[in-house]
Amino acid sequence: MKHILFSLLMVTSGAFAQSLPKTEAGVVATVKKQMPETEAFLEKVVNINSGSLNKEGVRTVGKLMSDELGKLGFKTEWITLPDSLNRAGHLVATRQGKKGKKLFLIGHLDTVFEKSLPMEPFTRVNDSTASGQGVNDIKGGDVLVIAALKALNDQKLLDDASITVYFTGDEESGGGAASRIDFVERAKKCDIALAFETAQGLHSVTTGRRGSSSWTLNVKARTGHSSRIFSDLGYGAIYEAVRILNEFRRTLGQEQYLTFNPGLIVGGSEVHYDDKTAKAETIGKTNIVAGTALVKGDLRFLTEAQKESARTHMREIVDKSLPLTKATISFSDGIPGMEPSAANDDLRKQLDKLSRDMGIGPVQAGDPGSRGAGDVSFVAQYMPCLDGLGASGKGAHSIEETMNTKEYPLLIQRTALFIYRLTR
Incomplete structure (x- = not known):
């Protein structure tokens, strides 16, 4: 048979x-x-x-x-x-x-x-x-x-x-x-x-x-007692990471052939990430404002022009920091479109x-x-x-x-x- x-x-x-x-x-x-x-x-x-x-x-x-x-x-x-x-x-x-x-x-x-x-x-x-x-x-x-x-x-x-x-x-x-x-x-x-x-x-x-590339978002913020968030400690790293991701979605999420997936996100008082194992560890408490956050994701696109345009917009969004926070984003090329x-x-x-x-x-x-x-x-x-x-x-x-x-x-x-x- x-x-x-x-x-x-x-x-x-x-x-x-x-x-x-x-x-x-x-x-x-x-x-x-x-x-x-x-x-x-x-x-x-x-x-x-x-x-x-x-x-x-x-x-x-x-x-x-x-x-x-x-x-x-x-x-x-x-x-x-x-x-x-x-x-x-x-x-x-x-x-x-x-x-x-x-x-x-x-x-x-x-x-x-x-x-x-x-x-x-x-x-x-x-x-x-x-x-x-x-x-x-x-x-x-x-x-x-x-x-x-x-x-x-x-x-x-x-x-x-x-x-x-x-x-x-x-x-x-x-x-x-x-x-x-x-x-x-x-x-x-x-x-x-x-x-x-x-x-x-x-x-x-x-x-x-479509082609693919990757991006890494690092966020730093002032840390301290949670009762002081929104005031003299600002907004903390996690709120800033969330703001950025939501703006990515809101402003770029409807563009044809363009996608960007945050595949990993961690935040807290300390964050450690191992590239070889793709494993992250974090330490934090509910009564401490998060001082650091890390997001890793991919970016998929049809043309090089679309890729570069998306990266420009993402950098602009990252630069509009919430009070007393600072974020940076980096990109790595993978496979072209x-x-x-x-x-x-x-x-x-x-x-x-x-x-x-x-x-x-x-x-x-x-x-x-x-x-x-x-x-x-x-x-x-x-x-x-x-x-x-x-x-x-x-x-x-x-x-x-x-x-x-x-x-x-x-x-x-x-x-x-x-x-x-x-x-x-």
Whole structure:
């Protein structure tokens, strides 16, 4: 019974390839034939914990991916990172050809599920759903890339293609800008970037997605007996922190694509925060005016202009201190935004035509506000990009993460043909 689902799909999806040229129909048939081994490989990698901080697990998944890509004629490399970043590194696989566009295919080896969390193995929930840690974000997408390339290689359609596959090891918990130096340099040598984060069904693709950064608010105030608050001791650090956060919400909270989440807030007589563990400790009493407060949050945006405008407004709000309080705010860059562009939409139109040719139907641009930050944004300023090409599913980053197994073969087929058309 193990592969009944995929066998049925091989029959029911046969009509999709009827209008395709013979070569492309052959690719579709090969993807269908290979689905049992594709599923088995997906199950194998899902059952290996590869949380961003589990360096051994990330490397193990990377080795499995590297072995598969090596069989397809790719030259594989492991990019090590400085010890100070505490990350496993990245897998790069390349083939150099003489035809078509040079493609940069993006995935990541890590998941949000660290080794300390309960393991959720690959499980068939029903005839259309599989669950497991990282099954859609992003191991389903990584395996999709390999399955598509395997089908093309079987049909001898990779021989003249120029493709770089770059699977990072720390997308879910980034090691900082230093971790993406090689990533960006390799991408600059290519013409088009395709990223395989979770798909939002068969009919949507990502032409723009928001970036992310972080901010830290520190508040200081006079401290003393609580009976003197609002008078000679002023308002205290906690009231000032609350004023600032409420003004952020009131003045900026309705701007499209802009969000800012205060993920941690502590206040009292003393506050201590450990960046390595993201743990805070505070000391305070009800009859003492709080002398310090700390807030840490993120800021998400679609464009660099939107990010800078928001930061300017936030600084202005911070500067309007309540009496006898003083606040400062600092910002740290994370992942840039992937701005929607005409070039990205032209690429979407090519995918839309292919999808219609296959009988799957149209492909529209998804809402940029519905996506978090992703690796593709690091290279979006240099070339046309699409994201959301991976496995479809729900519940990413939760114990309820699932993958749509009915759509999965069709997404592999479409990716294989998209790569073929772009590199022919």
